[in-house]
Amino acid sequence: MGKKVLWLGGLLLCAVAVFMVVTHQGKDVIVTENERKLPGPLAGVTVCVDPGHGGYDGGAVGRDSGELEKAINLQLGKALETALKAQGADVILTREKDIALSDPGAERKRRDLKARVDAAQGADVFLSLHMNEYPDRAQSGPQVFYTADDAQSRLLAGAIQQSMNANLAPMRPRSAHTGDYYVLREQSLPAVLIECGFLSNAEEEQKLLSADYQQLCAQSIVNGLIEYLHLANGA
Numbered sequence: 712m713g714k715k716v717l718w719l720g721g722l723l724l725c726a727v728a729v730f731m732v733v734t735h736q737g738k739d740v741i742v743t744e745n746e747r748k749l750p751g752p753l754a755g756v757t758v759c760v761d762p763g764h765g766g767y768d769g770g771a772v773g774r775d776s777g778e779l780e781k782a783i784n785l786q787l788g789k790a791l792e793t794a795l796k797a798q799g800a801d802v803i804l805t806r807e808k809d810i811a812l813s814d815p816g817a818e819r820k821r822r823d824l825k826a827r828v829d830a831a832q833g834a835d836v837f838l839s840l841h842m843n844e845y846p847d848r849a850q851s852g853p854q855v856f857y858t859a860d861d862a863q864s865r866l867l868a869g870a871i872q873q874s875m876n877a878n879l880a881p882m883r884p885r886s887a888h889t890g891d892y893y894v895l896r897e898q899s900l901p902a903v904l905i906e907c908g909f910l911s912n913a914e915e916e917q918k919l920l921s922a923d924y925q926q927l928c929a930q931s932i933v934n935g936l937i938e939y940l941h942l943a944n945g946a
């Protein structure tokens with residue numbers, strides 16, 4: 712009898728011990744949303760974001776609103792910075808204010824463009840942001856440009872173009888295209904110039920001026936960049 716009681720008592724103690732271990736372990740693995748810091752898909756990636764124009768150089772002009780391209784590029788650049796950081800990227804902005812990147816004087820524009828190229832030192836990709844315009848107001852839709860014979864930039868341009876077409880649903884989807892731009896040509900890393908839409912198209916101009924649409928553009932660019940990294944890494 713005595714042995715049986717002892718045996719049952721021992722069993723009970725074991726059960727309690729196991730229960731305590733299990734519940735303790737359970738507590739240890741509970742991680743709240745705030746504490747969870749998973750590395751984003753862009754962790755370890757540095758992106759140079761270049762809001763085109765600035766200062767004396769206004770760029771294109773909104774046909775109906777008179778809004779300058781340089782201002783919209785900067786708004787989009789800041790939205791893109793936030794969206795990239797949310798995915799774990801480090802971001803270099805070539806400008807955070809309404810300024811040109813060169814002093815007045817000879818070859819001002821070329822020096823401004825060179826400063827944008829130089830700002831990307833140490834980055835992994837370069838994204839130059841612009842808004843298009845054209846005499847024919849029917850033209851619309853985003854279009855991404857890359858330097859000819861640059862395979863990585865072509866891959867990046869294609870991925871961003873596809874993402875923008877899918878998310879922004881333009882009336883007439885365009886394809887990524889080669890373009891001879893200083894900021895791309897002189898760059899030694901994957902580099903694209905993104906024309907987000909036409910400020911000469913009445914409907915698109917209104918969209919490009921809205922914070923919501925700029926947010927959608929930014930997210931489309933981020934998604935395209937993530938897709939590019941998958942493709943480039945053969946994943």
Ligand SMILES: [Zn+2]
Pocket residue numbers: 763764770771780840841842
């Ligand atoms: Zn421009």
